[in-house]
Amino acid sequence: MKESEIVSTISRKLAPYILLFGLYLISYGHLSPGGGFQGGVVLASGIILLYLSRGIASTGKVFPQEKLVVTEIWMFFLFLLIGLGGLIAGGYFLENFLPLGKAGEVPSAGFIFFLNIIIGLKVGAGITLICFYLLR
Amino acid sequence: MKSIGEILIFLALGLLLVKGIDVNLIPPSGLKDYFVEQAVTETGAINLVSSIYLNYRAFDTLGETIVLLLAVSGIIMLFETKR
Numbered sequence: 001m002k003e004s005e006i007v008s009t010i011s012r013k014l015a016p017y018i019l020l021f022g023l024y025l026i027s028y029g030h031l032s033p034g035g036g037f038q039g040g041v042v043l044a045s046g047i048i049l050l051y052l053s054r055g056i057a058s059t060g061k062v063f064p065q066e067k068l069v070v071t072e073i074w075m076f077f078l079f080l081l082i083g084l085g086g087l088i089a090g091g092y093f094l095e096n097f098l099p100l101g102k103a104g105e106v107p108s109a110g111f112i113f114f115l116n117i118i119i120g121l122k123v124g125a126g127i128t129l130i131c132f133y134l135l136r
Numbered sequence: 137m138k139s140i141g142e143i144l145i146f147l148a149l150g151l152l153l154v155k156g157i158d159v160n161l162i163p164p165s166g167l168k169d170y171f172v173e174q175a176v177t178e179t180g181a182i183n184l185v186s187s188i189y190l191n192y193r194a195f196d197t198l199g200e201t202i203v204l205l206l207a208v209s210g211i212i213m214l215f216e217t218k219r
Contacts, residue, residue, distance in 0.1 A: 030180075080198075094194040094195055101180060103181070110180055129212065
């Protein structure tokens with residue numbers, strides 16, 4: 001099928017803003033509606049838009065599948081490590097061991113901020129991998 | 137004739153559902169009130185959804201991430217092409 005100029009141009013211009021919006025949803029997850037899961041799915045939708053419009057070859061250079069697999073696995077281990085950090089700090093598993101900070105600022109709320117980032121990257125990599133393998 | 141029977145079955149089910157809704161039922165509010173009052177000072181997050189699913193129920197979130205990891209592993213196992 002012939003490549004459409006409109007689809008190619010619009011997707012290339014739109015995808016960075018979709019990725020930026022996903023990162024915003026993740027990093028402000030403890031302040032406003034959003035969070036790790038939603039922001040991760042928005043990240044994945046930006047990558048899938050690039051994949052559908054530009055093809056696997058050029059998208060795979062920017063987001064290689066091996067790196068996505070590594071991200072998916074290591075983010076899970078980081079989640080477990082943060083959970084074990086609560087045990088090391090003298091509490092129970094997955095207890096907040098970081099200072100809470102001032103409510104309403106971006107790096108606040110202890111480990112919720114970091115867990116949001118971890119879950120966002122993990123969900124983004126996972127949904128992207130599922131779509132890469134199913135659409136191929 | 138067959139579709140009339142199906143419509144009747146769905147109407148009966150819908151009637152059961154409407155009958156089952158108790159408009160005077162007030163949901164228990166103890167836990168909700170506790171979260172609204174205490175969650176910001178206990179967890180530091182303004183978004184109560186985040187404070188619940190990443191602090192009070194973080195173990196449940198760990199299970200969800202395991203589910204996603206297993207789904208991705210299964211799909212990669214099924215759809216991996218021989219290089």
